[in-house]
Amino acid sequence: MPERRPFVRLPTDVYPVNYGLRLKPDLVDFTFEGKLEAAVEVTQGTNQIVMNCADIDIITASFVPDGGEEINATGFNYQNEDEKVTLCFPSTLQKGSGSLKIDFVGELNDKMKGFYRSKYSSSGEVRYAAVTQFEATDARRAFPCWDEPAIKATFDITLIVPKDRVALSNMNVVDRKPYAEDQSLVEVKFATTPIMSTYLVAFVIGEYDFVESQSSDGVTVRVYTPVGKAEQGKFALEVATKTLPFYKDYFSVPYPLPKIDLIAIADFAAGAMENWGLVTYRETALLIDPKNSCASSRQWVALVVGHELAHQWFGNLVTMEWWTHLWLNEGFASWIEYLCVDHCFPEYDIWTQFVSADYTRALDLDALDNSHPIEVDVGHPSEVDEIFDAISYSKGASVIRMLHNYIGDEDFRKGMNAYLLKFQHKNASTEDLWECLEQASGKPIAAVMNSWTKQMGFPIIVVDQEQHGSDRVLKISQKKFCASGPRNDEDCPNWMVPISICTSEDPSCTKTKILLDQPETTVNITNVAPDHWIKINPGTVGFYRIQYSSAMLESLLPGIRDLTLLPVDRLGLQNDLFSLARAGMISTVEVLKVMEAFVNEPNYTVWSDLSCNLGVLSSLLSHTDFHEDIQEFIRDLFTPIGMKLGWDSRTGEGHLDALLRGLVLGKLGKAGHKATLEEARRRFREHVEGKQILSADLRSPVYLTVLKHGDSTTLDTMLKLHKQADMQEEKNRIERVLGAIPAPDLIQRVLNFALSEEVRPQDTVSVIGGVAGSSKQGRKAAWKFVKDNWEELHNRYQGGFLISRLIKLTVDGFAIDKMAAEVKSFFESHHAPAAERTVQQCCENILLNAAWLKRDADDIHQYLLQRKTPPV
Ligand code: BES
Numbered sequence: 001m002p003e004r005r006p007f008v009r010l011p012t013d014v015y016p017v018n019y020g021l022r023l024k025p026d027l028v029d030f031t032f033e034g035k036l037e038a039a040v041e042v043t044q045g046t047n048q049i050v051m052n053c054a055d056i057d058i059i060t061a062s063f064v065p066d067g068g069e070e071i072n073a074t075g076f077n078y079q080n081e082d083e084k085v086t087l088c089f090p091s092t093l094q095k096g097s098g099s100l101k102i103d104f105v106g107e108l109n110d111k112m113k114g115f116y117r118s119k120y121s122s123s124g125e126v127r128y129a130a131v132t133q134f135e136a137t138d139a140r141r142a143f144p145c146w147d148e149p150a151i152k153a154t155f156d157i158t159l160i161v162p163k164d165r166v167a168l169s170n171m172n173v174v175d176r177k178p179y180a181e182d183q184s185l186v187e188v189k190f191a192t193t194p195i196m197s198t199y200l201v202a203f204v205i206g207e208y209d210f211v212e213s214q215s216s217d218g219v220t221v222r223v224y225t226p227v228g229k230a231e232q233g234k235f236a237l238e239v240a241t242k243t244l245p246f247y248k249d250y251f252s253v254p255y256p257l258p259k260i261d262l263i264a265i266a267d268f269a270a271g272a273m274e275n276w277g278l279v280t281y282r283e284t285a286l287l288i289d290p291k292n293s294c295a296s297s298r299q300w301v302a303l304v305v306g307h308e309l310a311h312q313w314f315g316n317l318v319t320m321e322w323w324t325h326l327w328l329n330e331g332f333a334s335w336i337e338y339l340c341v342d343h344c345f346p347e348y349d350i351w352t353q354f355v356s357a358d359y360t361r362a363l364d365l366d367a368l369d370n371s372h373p374i375e376v377d378v379g380h381p382s383e384v385d386e387i388f389d390a391i392s393y394s395k396g397a398s399v400i401r402m403l404h405n406y407i408g409d410e411d412f413r414k415g416m417n418a419y420l421l422k423f424q425h426k427n428a429s430t431e432d433l434w435e436c437l438e439q440a441s442g443k444p445i446a447a448v449m450n451s452w453t454k455q456m457g458f459p460i461i462v463v464d465q466e467q468h469g470s471d472r473v474l475k476i477s478q479k480k481f482c483a484s485g486p487r488n489d490e491d492c493p494n495w496m497v498p499i500s501i502c503t504s505e506d507p508s509c510t511k512t513k514i515l516l517d518q519p520e521t522t523v524n525i526t527n528v529a530p531d532h533w534i535k536i537n538p539g540t541v542g543f544y545r546i547q548y549s550s551a552m553l554e555s556l557l558p559g560i561r562d563l564t565l566l567p568v569d570r571l572g573l574q575n576d577l578f579s580l581a582r583a584g585m586i587s588t589v590e591v592l593k594v595m596e597a598f599v600n601e602p603n604y605t606v607w608s609d610l611s612c613n614l615g616v617l618s619s620l621l622s623h624t625d626f627h628e629d630i631q632e633f634i635r636d637l638f639t640p641i642g643m644k645l646g647w648d649s650r651t652g653e654g655h656l657d658a659l660l661r662g663l664v665l666g667k668l669g670k671a672g673h674k675a676t677l678e679e680a681r682r683r684f685r686e687h688v689e690g691k692q693i694l695s696a697d698l699r700s701p702v703y704l705t706v707l708k709h710g711d712s713t714t715l716d717t718m719l720k721l722h723k724q725a726d727m728q729e730e731k732n733r734i735e736r737v738l739g740a741i742p743a744p745d746l747i748q749r750v751l752n753f754a755l756s757e758e759v760r761p762q763d764t765v766s767v768i769g770g771v772a773g774s775s776k777q778g779r780k781a782a783w784k785f786v787k788d789n790w791e792e793l794h795n796r797y798q799g800g801f802l803i804s805r806l807i808k809l810t811v812d813g814f815a816i817d818k819m820a821a822e823v824k825s826f827f828e829s830h831h832a833p834a835a836e837r838t839v840q841q842c843c844e845n846i847l848l849n850a851a852w853l854k855r856d857a858d859d860i861h862q863y864l865l866q867r868k869t870p871p872v
């Protein structure tokens with residue numbers, strides 16, 4: 001491995017005040033010309049200026065001191081590795097103000113970063129838009145700049161574009177005039193931005209339609225869609241116009257720009273990007289068609305819009321001082337997006353979904369030895385890319401949720417408001433936020449939170465009880481939770497753990513609260529009848545797992561069957577037990593028995609989490625010869641709810657019923673439930689023949705079912721549907737399930753399809769991932785495919801976070817020791833800097849899977865056999 005030179009931030013002897021930037025993209029040759037005229041401040045005499053710059057050719061550069069003579073730069077020294085350039089001047093630039101002028105050219109690349117081209121077709125013709133994605137460190141690919149979040153400046157942007165194209169940037173247009181040198185072009189000038197970080201600058205040049213509205217606080221909101229699809233922007237427009245006043249009220253700070261545009265970009269690596277005033281989205285994160293979009297897409301759009309708009313304050317107005325504090329941006333936005341969606345769509349019961357989507361995901365990752373603290377030192381761009389992960393997002397959001405609960409909404413808002421006012425148009429660090437919240441609440445916020453953000457991992461809370469008369473005495477202790485099971489660590493870390501406790505008398509109400517700041521403690525709870533149960537962590541808010549004594553656990557389990565435990569607590573309990581089983585702390589058979597207690601479960605999210613864990617177990621058992629027995633278990637568990645729901649929605653049903661039906665039918669179909677398979681095939685046939693089009697919510701489960709039990713004709717039909725699909729949502733829906741096809745030669749066809757022109761580059765990952773996640777054969781084939789096509793894949797994503805996602809989806813499911821060694825050795829010779837930690841995490845997971853299989857497979861097999869034979 002090459003030794004990394006220590007990373008150094010830019011010198012501060014010259015810094016920008018304003019960027020005057022003119023860009024002229026060529027949508028045919030895929031190049032652009034740029035002119036920068038930056039007002040800079042020289043704080044110390046120097047004869048060189050160091051800036052960030054990558055994949056750009058500087059033609060000329062000069063410096064004009066205010067009221068002085070122009071000095072031409074005599075050399076441009078590119079430090080490609082560091083993505084920097086040093087402009088050398090023949091004489092000293094004196095302390096004071098001046099203007100830095102640089103002419104440069106670059107390429108509109110196809111890597112979905114920097115200033116890049118995005119492909120679309122219009123009336124059968126292939127065309128390109130020019131768009132930007134600068135976070136984290138790619139503004140330097142569009143213009144030479146001081147590309148660090150704390151070096152803020154104002155921007156005056158001018159775009160020179162074909163006159164029939166839409167040109168957008170962060171601010172509103174202030175002038176539009178013909179371009180003197182070419183009649184077919186216009187010069188579009190945008191208003192000066194507020195002082196801001198480079199990673200939030202954006203421009204888009206292309207063909208789009210839009211829908212427009214005003215939010216109640218007077219901001220013009222537009223949603224830009226592909227031509228002819230303006231209707232599909234209406235849902236996001238409604239969410240955005242509701243969300244802006246919600247945040248204005250929550251933060252007590254108005255949105256500071258006159259307009260905000262939300263735009264769907266065809267080729268887009270992330271889900272969405274919060275550029276100030278011009279938020280870019282994948283098409284599937286913004287566009288909703290009333291007929292052809294399913295409930296989960298609607299929910300996704302609402303969450304993403306809520307997330308990116310939150311950044312307009314938290315991130316854009318107040319920005320992290322350095323990428324070490326990225327989690328503050330992403331963790332906070334990933335928390336408040338739920339608050340916002342809960343406000344706009346209470347019927348989504350979105351907070352319960354948070355627990356399944358973010359909280360448990362974060363706990364799983366953070367239990368690994370190869371996790372990392374939320375706050376982590378980063379320098380080189382590849383290290384920055386690496387931390388856009390579930391720790392920054394989901395653990396970040398989870399500890400903020402815990403903190404919000406610990407502080408209470410009123411003081412939390414007070415502190416947030418103080419923070420935003422104090423640091424608006426500036427930069428802040430994690431400590432700054434703690435200080436404001438500490439002031440507002442009078443609680444020891446920094447001390448509590450440092451234990452969660454500066455050390456990795458989380459505790460398992462071990463609880464036992466004794467009844468003393470009418471009192472219940474709890475013994476509570478904490479130790480680090482490790483995915484591989486308990487260890488006897490000498491210097492075991494401690495957390496400051498806010499713990500709330502409830503009893504069966506009122507499962508939704510906290511009876512006692514403590515702050516556990518030592519290894520163990522005793523808590524006395526008065527007036528608890530001996531037959532009442534005690535539950536730790538009601539609402540599943542605290543970021544920890546719980547290990548109850550067997551008596552306490554026994555008393556809680558009936559609360560699953562009779563639904564007296566809250567949905568979120570039924571979910572949390574099941575999820576804790578599942579992860580304890582994986583860590584070898586209880587037997588997997590015990591968890592299977594608990595799962596059987598969920599037969600009467602009505603709640604979508606509880607089912608969804610259970611289903612996900614059963615998916616993990618099913619994937620593990622695909623390494624055995626009794627895989628079919630766990631399918632039978634799944635069928636038996638899901639049949640009653642499937643029968644109850646049926647195939648067709650009834651009047652009065654809502655969002656969650658639609659989600660639940662899709663989940664259950666998909667699960668039954670995949671597990672080979674006969675009646676479901678037959679009905680899925682019948683409905684699929686009618687759909688394909690155009691007799692009865694499948695409702696959007698039934699498409700995924702039906703496609704999955706017919707493919708899982710399908711042949712080459714099924715695959716052909718699906719690929720045809722894919723080709724015909726006009727909406728990216730439908731294409732993605734199909735792409736994600738293609739991997740379910742069982743025959744090896746067809747699996748190969750799906751893999752080749754993943755890299756074909758038919759699949760957008762950002763979606764290739766989910767096609768390959770779908771193959772790997774579907775079967776034992778698929779897993780092997782996908783891994784081989786990734787190895788065989790490594791160069792192309794790596795080149796396509798240039799490091800980036802998509803490569804990490806691809807690796808995880810492809811290898812995480814292996815359960816044989818030697819595969820961990822194989823994966824490790826492959827990535828030793830095929831370097832992916834931004835995925836280093838992911839590779840280590842995957843290898844750790846493979847070993848954990850293998851250990852789990854060795855430990856529990858026989859018992860699971862016995863249990864699955866025994867439950868089939870009726871007792872005599
Ligand atoms: N700031 C990110 C976009 C981003 C992600 C930039 C990765 C660079 C690298 C944006 O705010 C974001 O978090 N987007 C999420 C969607 C969100 C709803 C979780 C994404 O892209 O997945």
Ligand code: ZN
Nearest residue numbers: 307329330333
């Ligand atoms: Zn974000």
